[in-house]
Each structure stands twice: as C-alpha cells, then as structure tokens.
Amino acid sequence: xxxxxxLDIKAQKVLRKNDxxxxxxxxxxxYPYQWNWDSxxxxxxxxxxxxxxxxxxxxxxxxxxxxxxxxPHIIFHKVNESYFPGPNVWAGVGPLxxxxxxxxxxxxxxxxxxxxxxxxxxxxxxxxLYTKLLNWHRWFMNWRCENGMIYITHPWEAxxxxxxxWDEAIAAINPTDxxxxxRRDTSFVDPVMRPTKYDYDRYIWLVNQGRECQWxxxxxxxxxxxxxxxxxxxxxxxxxxRDLRDIGRALGQDTSEIETxxxxxxxxxxxxxxxxxxxxxxxxxxxxxxxxxxxxASFMCWYGGIYDKRMLPQFDRIMTQVRYGMPSHDPESTKxxxxxxxxxxxxxxxxxxxxxxxxxxxxxxxxxxxxSQTHLAISEKGFAEYFDPLDGTPAGGNxxxxxxxxxxxxxxx
Ligand code: 2M8
Numbered sequence: 001x002x003x004x005x006x007l008d009i010k011a012q013k014v015l016r017k018n019d020x021x022x023x024x025x026x027x028x029x030x031y032p033y034q035w036n037w038d039s040x041x042x043x044x045x046x047x048x049x050x051x052x053x054x055x056x057x058x059x060x061x062x063x064x065x066x067x068x069x070x071x072p073h074i075i076f077h078k079v080n081e082s083y084f085p086g087p088n089v090w091a092g093v094g095p096l097x098x099x100x101x102x103x104x105x106x107x108x109x110x111x112x113x114x115x116x117x118x119x120x121x122x123x124x125x126x127x128x129l130y131t132k133l134l135n136w137h138r139w140f141m142n143w144r145c146e147n148g149m150i151y152i153t154h155p156w157e158a159x160x161x162x163x164x165x166w167d168e169a170i171a172a173i174n175p176t177d178x179x180x181x182x183r184r185d186t187s188f189v190d191p192v193m194r195p196t197k198y199d200y201d202r203y204i205w206l207v208n209q210g211r212e213c214q215w216x217x218x219x220x221x222x223x224x225x226x227x228x229x230x231x232x233x234x235x236x237x238x239x240x241x242r243d244l245r246d247i248g249r250a251l252g253q254d255t256s257e258i259e260t261x262x263x264x265x266x267x268x269x270x271x272x273x274x275x276x277x278x279x280x281x282x283x284x285x286x287x288x289x290x291x292x293x294x295x296x297a298s299f300m301c302w303y304g305g306i307y308d309k310r311m312l313p314q315f316d317r318i319m320t321q322v323r324y325g326m327p328s329h330d331p332e333s334t335k336x337x338x339x340x341x342x343x344x345x346x347x348x349x350x351x352x353x354x355x356x357x358x359x360x361x362x363x364x365x366x367x368x369x370x371x372s373q374t375h376l377a378i379s380e381k382g383f384a385e386y387f388d389p390l391d392g393t394p395a396g397g398n399x400x401x402x403x404x405x406x407x408x409x410x411x412x413x
Pocket of ligand 1: 031185
C-alpha cells in the first residue's frame with residue numbers, strides 16, 4: 001500500500017497526464033474528450049494544487065454551453081477515432097462540437113468549494129460563471145423537470161449508464177434502423193465490465209432520435225421513449241441550486257428564482273420515495289412505475305440537503321457487506337453484478353457525495369466509514385475508474401481523473 005504523500009504526487013500526475021491543454025480527459029484512450037461532470041471533478045482536483053488550472057477547466061467546459069442553456073455531456077474538442085459514438089453521430093447544435101444531452105449538474109457545488117477554499121482571485125471567476133450556471137439550471141427546470149423530479153432522457157444523461165434502474169425503460173425501446181457500428185470501449189476494457197450490446201443498440205437508437213430532431217427539446221418532448229426520474233439528477237440539482245443561491249447572495253444577486261426551484265424540488269424528491277422498497281428509487285414517468293432499485297444514487301438524499309433518517313438502516317445494511325465503498329447497486333439484489341460498471345462496482349465520486357451529505361446531516365461516524373472505505377480502495381488499488389466493492393479489484397479504465405481528484409479533495413484525509 002502506498003503512503004499518503006506518494007499517493008498525493010501520483011494523483012497530481014494523473015491529472016497532469018490527462019490534461020489536454022485547458023481541458024482534462026477522464027482517462028487516456030477509453031474517453032478522449034471532455035466530459036461534463038468528470039471535468040467539474042477535475043477542476044476540484046486541480047484546485048488542490050493549481051488554482052489557475054482549476055478555473056481554466058471550468059471555463060473550457062462552459063465554452064461548450066448551448067444557447068438554450070444546456071451544458072453538453074461531452075465536448076469534442078479534437079476528433080479522436082478511439083471513441084464511439086463520436087461527433088458526427090451526435091451532431092450537437094452548440095457553439096463547439098458536442099453531444100446533445102447533459103449530465104448531473106455537480107458544477108455549481110464544486111465551483112463553490114473551489115472558490116471558498118481559495119479566494120486569491122476574489123469574486124471574479126464566480127461572477128463570470130454565475131449567469132452560465134443559472135441558465136443551465138433554468139434549462140433543467142424547463143426541460144428535465146416533472147412534478148419537481150428531475151428526469152433523464154438517455155441513460156448516459158444520469159452518468160450511471162447501465163444501472164438496473166433503466167432496465168425496463170430500455171427494454172421498451174425497439175432499436176430499429178440502426179446502422180451497424182463498431183464499439184471502441186470494449187477494446188480498452190474487458191467486456192464483462194461494460195454495458196452489453198443489447199444496451200448499446202438502444203443507447204444509439206436514442207442518440208439517432210435526438211439527432212434527427214436536431215436536439216430540439218420541444219419536438220423531442222412529444223416523442224420521448226425514455227423518461228425516467230432519477231435520484232442522482234434530482235438530489236444533485238437540489239444541492240447545486242442551494243449552492244448557486246448562496247453564491248448569488250454573496251454576489252448581491254436577486255436569488256428569488258432559485259429559491260422557487262429549491263422549494264419545488266424539495267417537494268418533488270419526496271415522490272422518489274418507494275415505500276415498498278423503503279428507499280429512494282428511480283421512477284419511470286412514461287409507465288408510472290418505480291424501478292425497484294436501491295443504488296448509490298438512493299443515498300444522495302443527504303447531499304441534496306434532505307436529512308432523511310429512513311435511509312440510514314439501508315446504509316448500514318449495505319456498508320457492512322462491503323469493504324471498498326458504496327456499491328452502485330444493492331448487493332442483495334439479483335441484478336447486482338460486482339464488476340459490471342454501474343450495476344455493482346463502487347465509484348469514488350458517488351462515495352464522496354454520499355460522504356459529504358452524511359457529514360452535513362450530522363452523521364459523522366457513517367461519513368467516516370464511507371470515506372475510509374474509499375481511502376482503502378484508492379490506496380490499495382490505485383486510481384481506477386471503479387472498484388469491485390467486495391474485494392477492491394480495480395475495474396474499467398485506469399489513471400482516472402475523477403478518482404485522483406476525489407483522493408486529493410476528500411478521500412486522502
Ligand atoms: C461513462 O459514460 C460514457 C458515456 O457518457 C461511456 O461509457 O462511454 C460514465 O461512467 C459517465 O458517468 C462518465 O462521465 C463517463 C466518462 O468518465 O464514462
């Protein structure tokens with residue numbers, strides 16, 4: 001096991017190595033572009049040792065923001081054949097070549113942390129970003145919100161790509177008329193750690209539908225075949241709104257619009273409570289069914305500022321069965337798959353957000369448990385994309401940006 005200082009240096013090296021000049025890729029090869037929430041975490045990681053580089057990361061990310069406020073999930077700065085689906089398949093309609101969907105809005109909360117940690121540049125960086133963040137959050141409230149729950153229109157939007165939460169909604173899609181395509185991810189990573197071809201066919205079908213509508217939200221709204229309210233998105237936006245409101249207040253802005261969003265989401269997230277499951281769960285808006293999934297996103301309630309004690313027994317039950325962080329799916333479920341991506345493995349960023357939420361909720365002991373399990377995973381197994389939650393086996397890509405960032409900003413302590 002490496003010592004803390006050696007790991008700090010290694011983590012910094014991972015970030016430097018994945019730096020492509022102003023933006024950071026999640027990992028070399030497998031993901032050669034700038035991803036939305038990865039990039040916000042990269043900025044947070046850089047902020048621990050190179051503040052100007054941290055602000056630069058956020059700037060290049062928002063350079064890709066669309067006129068309607070949407071911040072794309074991938075920005076294709078330079079074409080790279082090692083990733084599919086690339087810029088031509090997506091044909092995003094923003095100022096830079098991009099995808100056509102978004103990702104969880106962690107940016108405002110991480111920007112707030114970066115700003116409060118080091119005020120060297122005063123208000124200047126946040127002043128520049130405030131309206132951009134506000135426009136993005138407003139876009140969510142206009143185009144991804146139903147009854148105060150934030151929904152996704154593609155599994156890639158939640159960032160939890162192949163989570164069992166989407167199984168039913170994905171199965172309802174009939175992927176007709178898709179051209180033959182060649183996946184690149186499985187040439188970098190063992191296919192048992194990645195989504196199946198069945199899933200990919202449907203992912204691509206959804207992308208094709210968006211592209212054919214030129215990503216026009218209004219015409220897509222009427223045709224959507226995938227519309228699932230997601231705890232990741234809902235709790236993350238709830239927190240991001242609270243942080244944006246506080247940033248706005250500090251800058252002397254009128255934050256009443258954000259206050260309205262917060263109240264609306266606070267009510268909305270209560271609808272994500274599945275009483276049969278005794279857990280927060282995803283909810284398929286098209287069918288009116290809960291998805292029956294206790295996932296790492298279910299534990300994001302505290303991060304969203306909902307101090308719900310009902311999730312504590314679930315936390316204790318699951319965390320006593322694992323050693324390397326919160327699994328992405330309930331280990332007692334028949335769908336739990338310890339190596340397959342978002343169907344079982346533990347993810348450093350999710351652990352960090354759950355840990356921060358627990359600490360805010362006054363659950364210090366539990367916060368320490370999840371932090372120390374994440375610490376163990378990284379110090380024993382390195383900066384992997386994700387980890388087998390039972391034995392820590394590193395999985396997916398290696399030298400991963402957000403795992404290094406989480407180490408520097410949270411797990412190392
Ligand atoms: C994974 O998703 C991408 C598609 O967006 C992929 O598998 O090709 C997810 O883990 C997502 O949350 C993450 O942002 C992205 C890059 O790390 O990889």
